[in-house]
Amino acid sequence: MTDTTKQPKIQVRDVTISYAGKAVLRNLSLDIHPNERLAIIGPANSGKTSLLRCLNRLNDLQYGFSVTGQILLDGRDIYAPNVDVAALRRRVGMVYAVPVPLPWSMYENIVFGLRVTGIRDKATLDERVETSLKSAVLWDEIKDRLHEPAHNLSGGQQQRLCLARVLALHPDVLILDEPCSGLDPISTGKIEDALAELAARHTIILVTNNTKQASRASDRIAFFLMGELVETGPTTQIFTKPNDPRTDDYITGRFG
Amino acid sequence: MKQDKAIAFALMLIALSAVSGLALITVFIFKEGLPLILKSGAGGFFFSTDWDPKAKQFGIFSMIVGSLVVTAGAMIIGTVFGLGLAIVLTIFCPKALAAILKPLIELLAGIPSVVYGFIGVVTIVPFIRDYFGGPGLSVLATSIVLGVMVLPTVTSISIDALKSVPRSYWEGSIALGATEWQSTHMVMLKAARSGIVAAIILGMGRAVGETMAVIMVCGNTLEIPSTPLDPLRTLTSNIALEMGYATGEHREALFATAVTLFVIIMILNIAALTIARRGIMSNNR
Amino acid sequence: MRLLSPAQAQKVAVATMWTLAAITIGILVFIIGYILVLGLPYVTWSFLTEAPRQMGRSGGILPMIVATVAVAGLAVLIAGPVGVATAVYLTEYTREGRLTSFIRFGADCLAGIPSIIFGLFGFVFFTITLGMGLSVISGALTLALMVLPTIIRTAEVAIRAVPYSYREVSYGLGTTRWQMITKVVLPSALPGICTGVVLSVGRSISETAAVMLTAGSAPRMPESMFDSSRTLALHFYILSREGISMTNAYATASVLIISILSLNVIAYWIMNRFMRRVR
Numbered sequence: 177m178t179d180t181t182k183q184p185k186i187q188v189r190d191v192t193i194s195y196a197g198k199a200v201l202r203n204l205s206l207d208i209h210p211n212e213r214l215a216i217i218g219p220a221n222s223g224k225t226s227l228l229r230c231l232n233r234l235n236d237l238q239y240g241f242s243v244t245g246q247i248l249l250d251g252r253d254i255y256a257p258n259v260d261v262a263a264l265r266r267r268v269g270m271v272y273a274v275p276v277p278l279p280w281s282m283y284e285n286i287v288f289g290l291r292v293t294g295i296r297d298k299a300t301l302d303e304r305v306e307t308s309l310k311s312a313v314l315w316d317e318i319k320d321r322l323h324e325p326a327h328n329l330s331g332g333q334q335q336r337l338c339l340a341r342v343l344a345l346h347p348d349v350l351i352l353d354e355p356c357s358g359l360d361p362i363s364t365g366k367i368e369d370a371l372a373e374l375a376a377r378h379t380i381i382l383v384t385n386n387t388k389q390a391s392r393a394s395d396r397i398a399f400f401l402m403g404e405l406v407e408t409g410p411t412t413q414i415f416t417k418p419n420d421p422r423t424d425d426y427i428t429g430r431f432g
Numbered sequence: 433m434k435q436d437k438a439i440a441f442a443l444m445l446i447a448l449s450a451v452s453g454l455a456l457i458t459v460f461i462f463k464e465g466l467p468l469i470l471k472s473g474a475g476g477f478f479f480s481t482d483w484d485p486k487a488k489q490f491g492i493f494s495m496i497v498g499s500l501v502v503t504a505g506a507m508i509i510g511t512v513f514g515l516g517l518a519i520v521l522t523i524f525c526p527k528a529l530a531a532i533l534k535p536l537i538e539l540l541a542g543i544p545s546v547v548y549g550f551i552g553v554v555t556i557v558p559f560i561r562d563y564f565g566g567p568g569l570s571v572l573a574t575s576i577v578l579g580v581m582v583l584p585t586v587t588s589i590s591i592d593a594l595k596s597v598p599r600s601y602w603e604g605s606i607a608l609g610a611t612e613w614q615s616t617h618m619v620m621l622k623a624a625r626s627g628i629v630a631a632i633i634l635g636m637g638r639a640v641g642e643t644m645a646v647i648m649v650c651g652n653t654l655e656i657p658s659t660p661l662d663p664l665r666t667l668t669s670n671i672a673l674e675m676g677y678a679t680g681e682h683r684e685a686l687f688a689t690a691v692t693l694f695v696i697i698m699i700l701n702i703a704a705l706t707i708a709r710r711g712i713m714s715n716n717r
Numbered sequence: 718m719r720l721l722s723p724a725q726a727q728k729v730a731v732a733t734m735w736t737l738a739a740i741t742i743g744i745l746v747f748i749i750g751y752i753l754v755l756g757l758p759y760v761t762w763s764f765l766t767e768a769p770r771q772m773g774r775s776g777g778i779l780p781m782i783v784a785t786v787a788v789a790g791l792a793v794l795i796a797g798p799v800g801v802a803t804a805v806y807l808t809e810y811t812r813e814g815r816l817t818s819f820i821r822f823g824a825d826c827l828a829g830i831p832s833i834i835f836g837l838f839g840f841v842f843f844t845i846t847l848g849m850g851l852s853v854i855s856g857a858l859t860l861a862l863m864v865l866p867t868i869i870r871t872a873e874v875a876i877r878a879v880p881y882s883y884r885e886v887s888y889g890l891g892t893t894r895w896q897m898i899t900k901v902v903l904p905s906a907l908p909g910i911c912t913g914v915v916l917s918v919g920r921s922i923s924e925t926a927a928v929m930l931t932a933g934s935a936p937r938m939p940e941s942m943f944d945s946s947r948t949l950a951l952h953f954y955i956l957s958r959e960g961i962s963m964t965n966a967y968a969t970a971s972v973l974i975i976s977i978l979s980l981n982v983i984a985y986w987i988m989n990r991f992m993r994r995v996r
């Protein structure tokens with residue numbers, strides 16, 4: 177599945193992330209290949225979220241934030257001065273730990289990003305809503321009540337709606353920050369199913385605190401610890417014979 | 433990005449309009465009023481009781497006294513009632529009832545000042561005339577009307593101050609066996625002190641600046657009132673009464689009256705803002 | 718020596734507080750009741766739709782209604798966008814610092830300035846210096862300045878109540894800051910903003926001193942923005958003060974009170990729905 181012969185989708189080169197001068201992620205280098213599902217695991221505060229929020233430059237909004245090194249998407253530096261940040265964020269779609277439906281109908285939530293890019297045509301919008309909801313494994317549950325408020329959905333459904341909302345924009349890369357942290361096993365399963373399908377068309381980076389989920393839903397794993405990348409490797413290898421004893425400690429739950 | 437910068441700049445310019453408005457007001461009021469004050473001198477303007485536009489006598493001392501006296505009277509009423517209400521609404525009253533009472537108090541703030549003045553004229557003034565004597569149009573009537581008018585200001589700002597006191601203070605005090613009233617005046621009022629003082633000062637600003645209601649009930653005489661039943665004239669009523677026909681130096685004198693009023697108001701405003709800000713800081717500490 | 722035991726003091730205090738509250742509400746009910754009982758019977762259809770005759774001794778108040786709507790409406794139409802833009806700037810485009818304190822200080826001071834001073838300023842600045850004369854537009858501009866702080870304050874509170882996560886979601890979906898503000902933040906804050914606007918309309922309608930000096934007192938139908946006009950509140954003042962017609966004064970006051978009451982109810986209703994949605 178992981179195709180290492182092509183150019184990497186994302187190249188993270190010697191990246192250091194700091195808030196107010198305090199480095200929280202140091203000298204990280206990591207390649208992420210097209211159509212792979214990379215899971216990032218690691219204990220709290222190891223800098224996983226910080227990295228994700230750099231990939232779509234959401235951290236630009238944070239006061240005191242700074243990043244050094246380079247992050248390349250398809251070989252181009254996303255922090256270069258002439259980058260269209262809004263377009264970048266459409267290409268690198270993010271799903272947050274807590275689902276945040278905007279206070280509109282489900283339909284409006286999904287077409288919002290499209291409307292902003294200037295797509296007005298009803299048929300196109302309808303089609304995108306349907307395909308993205310299907311990809312997010314939500315279509316069958318809500319197809320008859322698309323115009324109800326999105327707040328009426330359950331937490332698990334809301335999270336899949338948020339996934340569909342991102343998918344509607346046809347992103348290249350999906351970054352998901354603990355998308356299942358507040359969900360029941362059934363909803364979690366549905367999201368994992370969706371991700372498995374989506375890997376055919378997207379590059380997926382999944383941050384998770386759940387090592388079982390990482391083992392189920394990824395091709396490769398990166399283990400972060402206290403702001404450093406300890407090791408990366410194919411999922412099966414990390415779970416059977418990791419190179420670093422700290423990785424072993426973490427996934428077997430002996431960490432601490 | 434460039435567009436964003438342009439929007440930010442445009443918004444900043446618009447955001448400065450409140451400050452610019454304040455600056456314009458200050459400049460124009462002073463430009464029109466200051467020359468006459470300088471010409472008459474402090475003694476001839478602030479400390480003289482001779483107001484006779486025909487004779488070019490412009491002394492506003494009696495109006496300064498008038499404004500201060502009715503403001504003091506109004507604040508007694510406004511503070512007692514306003515603070516009482518704030519305490520009832522935040523501490524003693526069930527939530528549901530408070531939800532009904534609060535908008536009613538805000539409604540009180542929405543009633544036009546001419547209506548307050550009018551009600552004062554048709555109810556309070558005759559009552560005072562019949563039962564206490566004098567012309568009815570008096571310090572007492574004006575103070576009562578103004579007191580009711582500043583009550584919503586005092587109430588709503590005091591409520592904010594009381595609400596900003598951490599709930600643990602109240603619970604701690606009750607847990608130590610204090611009665612609700614003891615906890616109220618020994619803990620809550622003390623902790624909310626600076627906000628309440630700010631509320632009272634802002635209420636004072638309202639009272640000093642109120643015009644239409646005052647014109648209707650104060651009597652507008654030029655003497656310094658010596659009892660609560662005497663009529664009086666305030667700075668504001670002086671301006672509003674005579675502005676309609678004033679020209680030349682007379683008009684300048686009215687603007688000079690406004691300069692005096694403006695300075696008093698600004699001092700009160702700044703005092704209230706400083707005290708309120710200090711209060712917020714000490715509560716956060 | 719203590720006069721009362723703590724338990725007794727508690728009883729006395731609570732009783733006193735409740736009495737004060739009851740008196741206040743009593744005053745409110747009395748004022749509104751008094752005006753409406755004496756005035757409403759005279760508020761007839763022809764009173765609302767006719768011009769005044771003999772300086773208001775008889776006839777109706779149509780020109781005053783039009784003048785009030787024009788002056789207050791225009792004032793809010795001017796102050797609304799300026800106030801909301803200021804609030805957007807304060808909340809979305811800067812961090813707290815010298816400039817924001819400066820702007821807030823300006824707005825707070827403006828809020829404390831008495832209406833008679835606004836009137837005097839409007840008189841020298843708009844009517845004389847800018848040559849607008851005693852007119853609807855002079856009155857409206859003066860009132861706009863007067864209600865600006867209220868609109869800034871309420872809009873700022875409403876905008877801040879919009880969850881930060883909405884902004885992140887919007888950015889995440891590839892909107893610019895301006896799109897995020899116009900498409901996500903402002904629509905969510907709209908009810909709160911409307912409350913401030915409606916209350917400002919109420920204040921503009923109630924205002925007398927500032928309008929008297931800037932919009933004039935001619936009791937006729939304003940035909941353009943540059944015509945002098947007489948608002949309802951001023952008409953009421955003139956009728957009652959000059960003793961022209963008590964019945965018409967009461968009736969005019971009733972119309973005023975009903976308008977203010979309705980505006981407050983509307984503002985309260987919008988706010989309640991808003992609170993329920995934001996939770």
Ligand SMILES: Nc1ncnc2c1ncn2[C@@H]1O[C@H](COP(=O)(O)OP(=O)(O)OP(=O)(O)O)[C@@H](O)[C@H]1O
Nearest residue numbers: 195200218219220221222223224225226227238385
């Ligand atoms: N906006 C910010 N300002 C300052 N420090 C921050 C900010 N965001 C994150 N940090 C710090 O950066 C470090 C890494 O945080 P990050 O959220 O990336 O960790 P994480 O690996 O995602 O943890 P978790 O598993 O708990 O989500 C933490 O010490 C955190 O306190």
Ligand SMILES: [Mg+2]
Nearest residue numbers: 224225226353
């Ligand atoms: Mg995280």
